[in-house]
Amino acid sequence: xxxxxxxxxxxxxxxxxxxQDRHARSAFVDPAFPLEPSLYGALLDQGFRxxxxxxxRPMCLNCRACQSARIVSHAFTPDRAQKRCWKRNADLQLxxxxxxxxxxxxxxxxxxxxxxxxxxxxxxxVDAFREFLACGxxxxxxxxxxxxRQLLAVAVVDRVPSGLSAVYTFFDPELTNxxxxxxxxxxxxxxxxxxxLPHVYLGYWVQGSAKMDxxxxxxxxxxxxxxxxxxxxxx
Numbered sequence: 001x002x003x004x005x006x007x008x009x010x011x012x013x014x015x016x017x018x019x020q021d022r023h024a025r026s027a028f029v030d031p032a033f034p035l036e037p038s039l040y041g042a043l044l045d046q047g048f049r050x051x052x053x054x055x056x057r058p059m060c061l062n063c064r065a066c067q068s069a070r071i072v073s074h075a076f077t078p079d080r081a082q083k084r085c086w087k088r089n090a091d092l093q094l095x096x097x098x099x100x101x102x103x104x105x106x107x108x109x110x111x112x113x114x115x116x117x118x119x120x121x122x123x124x125x126v127d128a129f130r131e132f133l134a135c136g137x138x139x140x141x142x143x144x145x146x147x148x149r150q151l152l153a154v155a156v157v158d159r160v161p162s163g164l165s166a167v168y169t170f171f172d173p174e175l176t177n178x179x180x181x182x183x184x185x186x187x188x189x190x191x192x193x194x195x196x197l198p199h200v201y202l203g204y205w206v207q208g209s210a211k212m213d214x215x216x217x218x219x220x221x222x223x224x225x226x227x228x229x230x231x232x233x234x235x
Contacts, residue, residue, distance in 0.1 A: 006033055010059065018209040019065060027059040037139040041160030044068070044201050047224050050138065050158070050167070052131045058204070068224040069205040069232070071185075073163065073192035075220050082217070085179040086186055092145045092152065094187060100142060104154050105129055107170060114173030133168060140167070143187070145180065155184040163199035164188050185218060205232065 007030040016022040029035065029043070035055060040048075047068045048057045058066040078086065105126055134140065139159040145152050153171035157164050166188055171180035188200050205223050206212040215221065222229045 006030070011056070016060075016063075018204075018206040018211060019063075022063060023060070024058060024063075025060050026056040029055040035137045037137075037158070037160050040138060040158070041162050044070075044160060044165060045162065045224075045229075046227075049165075049203055050135060052134065053136050065206050065208070066204040067206070069202045069215055070163070070222050070229070071189060071200040071202065071218045072220045072222060073189050073198060073200055074196075076189050076193075076218065078186065079217060079219075082182060082186060085182045089145075089178055089180070089183045091147055092183070093147075095144045095146070097142045097144065098140075100130055100134055103151055104142065104144075107151055107154060107172065111170040111173055143184065145171075145184065145187075152178070153180040153184060155188065157188060160201075163197040163201060164192050165201040166203065182214070189218070 008027040009030055011026045011028060013023045013025045016024040029048070031054065040050065040055060043055055048055045050056070108129055133156050135158070141157045141159065143155040143157055152175060153169060155169045156167040158167055166185060169181050169184045185200070185202070192200050202215050202218070204212065205215050216232060221232045223232045
């Protein structure tokens with residue numbers, strides 16, 4: 001089966017999670033299509049992402065605000081705030097596992113309750129947790145960041161031939177001063193550099209969305225526009 005025979009299914013319209021007073025709609029790769037990491041890497045370069053086993057791309061009727069974003073890993077240089085974040089978390093130990101655990105779920109529940117209360121994601125549903133983050137066909141890793149033995153953050157990372165894809169990060173909501181979300185991305189950039197992987201994929205950049213504004217700090221950042229990857233210029 002080739003990319004030419006890939007079939008997309010249209011999802012229903014729903015409230016946009018990034019821009020107020022707008023509706024969103026996504027196209028999903030047919031679940032019967034046999035995905036694997038190299039093919040998913042090609043889909044990432046065409047604007048797709050995954051949620052669980054489902055690969056999707058925004059397909060809104062009158063809006064193209066969602067633009068896929070990726071960091072050029074070898075050219076990345078941290079700014080002053082990112083350097084401080086790196087030093088502030090120098091005491092953390094990283095370990096990488098291949099499955100979700102009950103300890104991960106407990107941290108996820110705390111994170112959602114504090115950061116995304118009433119956000120449409122049920123912290124008490126362990127099945128939804130696994131369906132959202134795990135992937136049956138992907139090369140998915142679960143990066144654990146600990147201070148001594150205490151779990152502070154988990155980054156869900158997909159490996160593809162062209163780099164690392166940052167799927168989701170959740171962390172101890174009481175430790176906002178550490179900047180654990182930023183540190184997780186910095187850690188992925190460092191790993192990509194060490195392994196000579198060209199990109200770290202960050203999902204979508206949405207101009208005007210406060211939720212997405214942090215991504216422009218990771219320079220050089222490229223966005224997918226008109227089918228071409230182009231540098232995102234900082235205003």
